[in-house]
Amino acid sequence: MKTKKKRKKGSTMRALRRDISLWLFCIPGVVLTFIFSYIPMYGVQLAFRRYNAKAGIWGSPWVGLYYFKRFFESPYFSSTIKNTLVLSLYGLIVSFPIPIILALLLNSFRHKKYRKLIQTVTYAPNFISTVVMCGMIILFLSPSVGVINNIVQFFGGDPVNFMAKKEYWRHIYVWTGIWQGMGWSSVIYFAALSGISPELHEAAKCDGATKLQLIRHIDLPSIMPTATVLLIMNCGSILSIGFEKAYLLQNDLNLNVSEIISTYVYKVGLINNDMSYSTAIGLFNTLVNLVMLLIVNKAADKLSGNSLW
Structure with missing residues (x-):
């Protein structure tokens, strides 16, 4: 028994010495995560x-649970939860498949020069800061000087104050987010597609497979494990919508649909200086996300055999 333990310890130490550079490479990330x-x-x-x-x-x-009860009994509870869920689910349903479709289409596009150009054009919006992006959105949709309203007026329509219409706000938030992030989100799928053996495509082509059949029977199944893991992670943050963009696009006229958990926590915690109440809301948000992550991970494991753990 002692001999086995010594052997195991010796092999562990040898593995540590062999991979010491990799362990040192991990230290900054571990330290930052801890801090x-x-x-x-x-x-x-x-x-x-x-x-x-x-x-x-x-x-x-x-x-005790005083601040949790206060939040559950608050008139803002149902509206903030509803707005956050609707916005998050809308964004997830619409934005999740688009990077996959983009990656599959560009992967099957054989003109490398134009493919690189399209990739660069779709990646570029990701590097625009949130503040600049929101400024662009407000400017483009302005009823007086906005490009969109100028086009509407050119065709004989009346200018529309899009940011003041609550029925447009969610669409503006989600679709501008898709435009900004779809190129960058597709990178991980390109990486997965690059790992597919060219021999599979060549064998399928010899059997007479079309491009759509190659995508359906080779490319799509190959990236499904990656897509499943990303879907699980997205579902695990279903109530954690980014604060900056929602807050910057928010105004008194669209507040009924734009007030989400993160903006409410900011106003309660930093503006009203009620730290305990805002912490309770944030903790509730985290617990819901954790439960969702566990449920979706378990469901994905049973349905597809792919999961985070």
Whole structure:
């Protein structure tokens, strides 16, 4: 027994020495994750305390689930949850397949020069900052100087204040996000497609397969494990919509559909200085995302055999 343990320890040490450069390469990521993801967990207890800056976190009185009950009984609870879910599900349903379709189409496009040009054009919007992107959206949709309204007026229509119409706001948010991110999101699918053996395509072509049949029977099944993992991860953050874009496109006229959990937490926590209440909402958001991640991961494992763990 002792001999086996010594052998196991010796093999472990040899593996560590052999891969020491890889372990050193991982250290910065581990340190950053610990600093920015694990140390802040200390502050989660704010959700269960009536925070007082003078007394500090430990000195603040314990109130249990008071702030969770307050959020559940708040008139903003149903509206923020509904807006967040609708926006997130709409974005997920529409934006998830588009990078896959783009990657499959460009992968089957044989003119390398034009393929690189299209890839560059679709990647470029990803490097526009959120603030600049929102400024562009507001400017393009402006009822007075916006390009879209100039086109509408050219064809005899009346200018429309798109940002003031709550029925347009979700579409604007989601489709501008797709335009900005579809090229960059397709990169991982290109990587998966590049791993497919050319022999499979050659054998299928010899059997008379068309381009659509190659995509359906070779390319698509090859990237399904990657797509499944990304879908699980997206479902695990279903209530965690980015704060910046929603807040910057928000105004009093579209507030009924644009007030989501992240913008509400910002207003409650930083503007109203109610740290405990905002922490409770954030913790509730995290717990819902965790439950969704576990459910979708289990379902994906049973249906397709692909999962995160």
